Amino acid sequence: MFSKYFGNFLLNKGIITSEQLNEVFQEEKNSHVKLGILALNKGFMSLSQIEEVNQAQMATDKRFGEIAIEKGYLTIDKLEELLTGQKTSYLLLSQILLDKNILTMEQISRHLFTYKNENGLSNEELQELTSDNVERIVSNSLELTNTSIEEYIILLVKNIERHLREKTFIEVVKEVPAEYQLRAYQKIVGEYSLDTYLVFQERDFIKVASIFAEEVLTEVDELCISAVLEFLNLHNGIFIVNEVDKGFDMDLKVQTLVDDLPSTNQALYFKLSFGDMNCYLCLEKN
Amino acid sequence: MNSLRVAVCDDSMLVRKKLKGSLEELGMSVVIEATDGSDIVEKLKETSDIDVLFLDIVMPNKTGIEALEELKSNEKTKDINVVMVTSVGTSKHVKEAVKLGVFDFMQKPVDINVLRTILERVKGE
Numbered sequence: 001m002f003s004k005y006f007g008n009f010l011l012n013k014g015i016i017t018s019e020q021l022n023e024v025f026q027e028e029k030n031s032h033v034k035l036g037i038l039a040l041n042k043g044f045m046s047l048s049q050i051e052e053v054n055q056a057q058m059a060t061d062k063r064f065g066e067i068a069i070e071k072g073y074l075t076i077d078k079l080e081e082l083l084t085g086q087k088t089s090y091l092l093l094s095q096i097l098l099d100k101n102i103l104t105m106e107q108i109s110r111h112l113f114t115y116k117n118e119n120g121l122s123n124e125e126l127q128e129l130t131s132d133n134v135e136r137i138v139s140n141s142l143e144l145t146n147t148s149i150e151e152y153i154i155l156l157v158k159n160i161e162r163h164l165r166e167k168t169f170i171e172v173v174k175e176v177p178a179e180y181q182l183r184a185y186q187k188i189v190g191e192y193s194l195d196t197y198l199v200f201q202e203r204d205f206i207k208v209a210s211i212f213a214e215e216v217l218t219e220v221d222e223l224c225i226s227a228v229l230e231f232l233n234l235h236n237g238i239f240i241v242n243e244v245d246k247g248f249d250m251d252l253k254v255q256t257l258v259d260d261l262p263s264t265n266q267a268l269y270f271k272l273s274f275g276d277m278n279c280y281l282c283l284e285k286n
Numbered sequence: 287m288n289s290l291r292v293a294v295c296d297d298s299m300l301v302r303k304k305l306k307g308s309l310e311e312l313g314m315s316v317v318i319e320a321t322d323g324s325d326i327v328e329k330l331k332e333t334s335d336i337d338v339l340f341l342d343i344v345m346p347n348k349t350g351i352e353a354l355e356e357l358k359s360n361e362k363t364k365d366i367n368v369v370m371v372t373s374v375g376t377s378k379h380v381k382e383a384v385k386l387g388v389f390d391f392m393q394k395p396v397d398i399n400v401l402r403t404i405l406e407r408v409k410g411e
Contacts, residue, residue, distance in 0.1 A: 052399070059373075059393040213300055226299040233298070233344070234394055237373025244376040252374055254297065254346045 001137055001157070002129045003028060003089035004169035004273075009115050010103075020102055027096045028089065029275075035064045038082045039074065049073045057162060061155055061238050089167065090130040134158055142172060142270070148192070149268065149283055152239055156272075156281065159235045164211045166274035173271045175264055176280045177201075182220065184232045185258040188240060190250030197261060197282035198232050204277040229255040290408060291335060293318035295326040295353070296342040296371065301394065305340055305371070308398045312405060323348025327356050334362045338408045340392070343372040343379055351379065354386050367408050371396065 007024065010016045016024075036050040045053075045068065053067045060067070065083070068074040074082075087095070097103045103111075116126045119140065128136040135154055144150040157168045182205045188194040200208065202220060209227035210217045217224045233255045240250040261267070267284035292314045296302050306316045318333065320326035324347040330336065339357075343350035350370055357363040367389040372379065380391065390404050 055395075055397045055399075058395050222299050223303070226301070230298045230300050230394075234373045237394070240374060241376055244378070249378070250376070251378070252344050254344055 001089055001132050001134060001161075001167045003093035004167055005129070005137065005141065006090060006112065006115060007093060008169060010111060013111070013114075015107075015111060016097075016102055020100070024093060024096045024100070024102070027100075028092050035082055035086055038085050039068070039078075042078075042082065044078050044082070045073050058234075059238070061158065061242055088130060088132050090132070138170065141170065144268075146285065148194070148243070149285060151242070152194070152196075152283065153270065153281070155239050155242070156235055159231075159238070160272070160274050163231060163234070164208060164274065166277070168272050168274040170270055170272050170281075173269045173280070176261060176269065176282070180280055182228075183258050183261060184228050184255065186229075186232050186236050186255040187253040188236060188250060189253060190240075190243075191248045193286045195262065195267070195282075195284040195286070196232065196236060197258070197280075198228070199261065199280040199282060200228070201278075204279060207275075207277050208279070225257060229257070290314050290337040290405060292316050293320065293326065293330070293336045293339040293366075295320040295323070295339065295345075295350070297322050297345045298342070301342065301371070301396070305396050305401075308396055308401050311398065312402055314405065322346050323350060323353035327353050330357060330363050330366070331360075334366065336366050338367040338369060338389070338405070340369050340371050343370055343374055351382050351386070354383060354388060358386050369404055 007021050011018060011021050036054060039045040040047060040050055053064055053071065053073065056067050057064055065074060065079040069076065069079060094108050097108060098105060125136065125140065129140065134157055138154045138157060139150060142150070142153065153170065157170065160166055160168050176199050179201045180199045182200045182202060184198045186196050188196060205220060205228055206217055206224055208231065209224040212231045213223065213227040217227070236252055240252060243250045261282055262284045267282050270281040272279050272281055292309055294302055294305050294316055296305070302319055306319070309316055318329050318336065320329050322345040326339070326341065327348065341350045341353060354368055357366060357368065369390045369392055370383050370388055371392045371394060373394040390407065392400055392404060
């Protein structure tokens, strides 16, 4: 995930072009080796165990390794061995930049040092970022003061990775462009209430629905709408289970498409870019 | 696995489609599809000859818990095995549903292996 941030930093500094960055991201997507594949390759886990862990991962906020250990399929030592073999997005990005002769090793190190200084990061914080620590990346890039909203976004980024299989770049924005007319909405109620909106333009709405439904959808029909709404519902379901575990009494209302969004002075707006798709997240805490 | 008569109730067309596909893959026949709590209560008034009902919780008109309460208080439908299918498996829902006599719970997204185990339990295998 950090590659999205460092890649955009290089782009904004004019060090690489957007064509080069797109090419690098495409290459990165093709090269990322999932932990399950590594475990299978090493003979640590069987295919059915991997499928079982992948399925369990869909419904909870836990990492692959965590579930595999809980189920007794991996030991901590074996998990560490696998994690060492799985390159972080920063390492992959660096390798691709080098292989394509876009930057030298010395230039990459220098730009990472500039990134660290411009963002006021300690060595430990930089280490967490380059290790793809989602919590640190979201916390560092958004600087939110509200813990539950920050946790909501961290979980959404993880769920986009789990269910839509894409890494996310997220930024705070002031408004949603006019062409983003499809607005999935669900209200979380309880000890506090949170209005949650995922806002898309038609093309990306259909793409997200197709990935989540695991079939090719071509128009915004009932199945397509139900797929996007179900993704939001699944994400919010996991979020409130986490909140209930912390002692909050929370529940969900029925998810639906809506016409209106709250005004910008009432709500927080974020742009999420993943794959070649974009959507806007709007959160209004009451 | 011998076939059971199954009903599915979820407001999401995607979930109904996936669940129906998995059930049919396991040799079950889905004889009733409903889109919310009121819909399933009405449909089961007409045909209560059902072995198992897969019921969502968060739905419009009548929630899964409200529908479960009605079904369990009706002589005609009280013996149907109800499995709650949900993304919101909080302890509050579990307590309410258990108190009302729910048969089991199943987490979304639907896992065919979990589904198979539940169906085997319904049949007492």
